[in-house]
Amino acid sequence: MSKFQLKWGILATGGIAETFARDLWPNPECRGVKDVEHTVVAAASSSSADRAQKFLKEVRAAESAKAYGSYKELVQDPNVDIIYIATPHSHHYQNAMLCLEAGKNVLCEKAFTTNAPQLEALIKKAKEKNVFLMEAVWTRYFPLSIYVRDTITSGKLGPVSRTFADLSMSMPPEKTFDDSHRMVNPDLAGGALLDLGIYALTWVFQTLYTTQKDPKAPSVISTMRKYKLGTDEQTSMLLTFPPTEARGEAHGIATTGMRTAADPDGKGTAGPSIRVQGEEGEIQVFHPAFRPTRTRLVLKDGTVEDKEWPQPGPGKESGWKNGFGGDWQPEGEGQGMFWEADECAHALKEGRKEGKYESLQESLVIMQVMDEVRKQNGLKYPEKIETLDYPANL
Ligand SMILES: NC(=O)C1=CN([C@@H]2O[C@H](COP(=O)(O)OP(=O)(O)OC[C@H]3O[C@@H](n4cnc5c(N)ncnc54)[C@H](OP(=O)(O)O)[C@@H]3O)[C@@H](O)[C@H]2O)C=CC1
Numbered sequence: 001m002s003k004f005q006l007k008w009g010i011l012a013t014g015g016i017a018e019t020f021a022r023d024l025w026p027n028p029e030c031r032g033v034k035d036v037e038h039t040v041v042a043a044a045s046s047s048s049a050d051r052a053q054k055f056l057k058e059v060r061a062a063e064s065a066k067a068y069g070s071y072k073e074l075v076q077d078p079n080v081d082i083i084y085i086a087t088p089h090s091h092h093y094q095n096a097m098l099c100l101e102a103g104k105n106v107l108c109e110k111a112f113t114t115n116a117p118q119l120e121a122l123i124k125k126a127k128e129k130n131v132f133l134m135e136a137v138w139t140r141y142f143p144l145s146i147y148v149r150d151t152i153t154s155g156k157l158g159p160v161s162r163t164f165a166d167l168s169m170s171m172p173p174e175k176t177f178d179d180s181h182r183m184v185n186p187d188l189a190g191g192a193l194l195d196l197g198i199y200a201l202t203w204v205f206q207t208l209y210t211t212q213k214d215p216k217a218p219s220v221i222s223t224m225r226k227y228k229l230g231t232d233e234q235t236s237m238l239l240t241f242p243p244t245e246a247r248g249e250a251h252g253i254a255t256t257g258m259r260t261a262a263d264p265d266g267k268g269t270a271g272p273s274i275r276v277q278g279e280e281g282e283i284q285v286f287h288p289a290f291r292p293t294r295t296r297l298v299l300k301d302g303t304v305e306d307k308e309w310p311q312p313g314p315g316k317e318s319g320w321k322n323g324f325g326g327d328w329q330p331e332g333e334g335q336g337m338f339w340e341a342d343e344c345a346h347a348l349k350e351g352r353k354e355g356k357y358e359s360l361q362e363s364l365v366i367m368q369v370m371d372e373v374r375k376q377n378g379l380k381y382p383e384k385i386e387t388l389d390y391p392a393n394l
Pocket residue numbers: 011012013014015016017044045046047048051086087088089091109110111136138182188194195290
């Protein structure tokens with residue numbers, strides 16, 4: 001059987017660009033995926049072509065891969081099938097529009113844009129150009145997430161009416177980040193909500209919205225603690241999902257912050273950071289919400305089922321390693337970003353223009369919720385990054 005080849009261009013060469021591109025290297029067969037293959041054929045850095053060249057070497061790209069010193073050159077490369085955008089949130093709208101205008105398929109890092117109108121404009125452009133567009137919320141594509149969603153739709157938990165989800169990491173911003181850092185800087189659309197809170201919202205949505213045949217957008221009330229720069233350092237949201245065919249009203253409690261930790265001792269002692277609750281029991285997911293590897297099913301009938309979900313990889317002997325680091329990721333195992341890459345390949349192979357596990361409509365509803373949360377708490381980013389104007393000088 002001939003395999004579908006997906007040729008990637010990487011736009012930006014920062015931290016996550018490197019992690020993602022490294023995850024494209026192992027043979028997909030090591031995770032049981034037999035019909036697609038990934039190749040990094042180009043990378044672009046806004047700093048210099050030399051930086052892009054160094055990046056290509058670090059991620060084990062082929063010698064023939066092209067290094068560009070500008071994003072504009074990358075989108076003109078006819079050999080590139082799809083572009084992965086890995087710039088700060090502030091730049092996603094401009095960068096994605098650049099790619100779409102050039103007729104490229106796009107996988108764009110979270111948060112998709114700074115606001116919902118920008119995302120609507122991207123969706124319109126992708127339709128006009130008849131290209132694929134997807135938000136890189138990698139967690140959605142993990143086998144663990146599929147298992148959780150399947151457990152809900154199987155009815156095992158009974159009607160599910162509540163999800164608690166937290167992604168908080170103790171990194172007091174004044175001790176952790178310079179004022180210019182993307183985690184706190186308003187010019188880069190910093191703050192907990194768009195960077196971390198989106199994962200808490202992802203768990204609320206993929207359990208209470210994605211699992212429904214006739215999902216309806218929720219209402220939200222929220223509160224926010226601000227950092228000295230005006231961006232949020234802690235945000236708490238209460239979402240109400242209207243009744244659907246399968247269940248009555250449902251509530252999602254999504255919290256995020258940089259001062260407290262979901263897992264203070266790094267051992268899970270504090271308990272799960274996600275609890276999905278139905279009439280017959282609940283399913284728990286343990287920290288970190290962006291890359292969990294452990295679940296527990298607890299049912300009223302006494303069932304307790306613990307499962308481990310290590311990320312597959314080519315093994316130590318391949319000499320390959322990846323990841324944010326830390327003891328929790330043994331060398332030779334993958335980071336897990338390949339699952340979303342595989343979904344891009346499958347979509348393009350099948351002629352789909354959006355992802356299977358998070359539609360563009362759902363990404364838009366989540367963006368609208370985050371807009372509303374910011375509005376309720378008076379958090380505005382500078383006009384230059386919230387604008388719909390394209391091109392704009394950032
Ligand atoms: N899925 C996940 O687990 C993760 C996702 N992310 C997401 O990825 C994106 C990037 O995050 P991360 O890689 O940590 O960020 P970095 O700061 O490490 O990298 C961002 C890169 O964007 C490019 N860039 C272009 N313009 C600017 C600018 N004005 N300021 C800073 N950088 C600029 C630079 O690359 P160059 O010079 O080559 O152009 C830079 O290296 C964000 O959307 C974030 O939310 C981040 C971490 C984990």
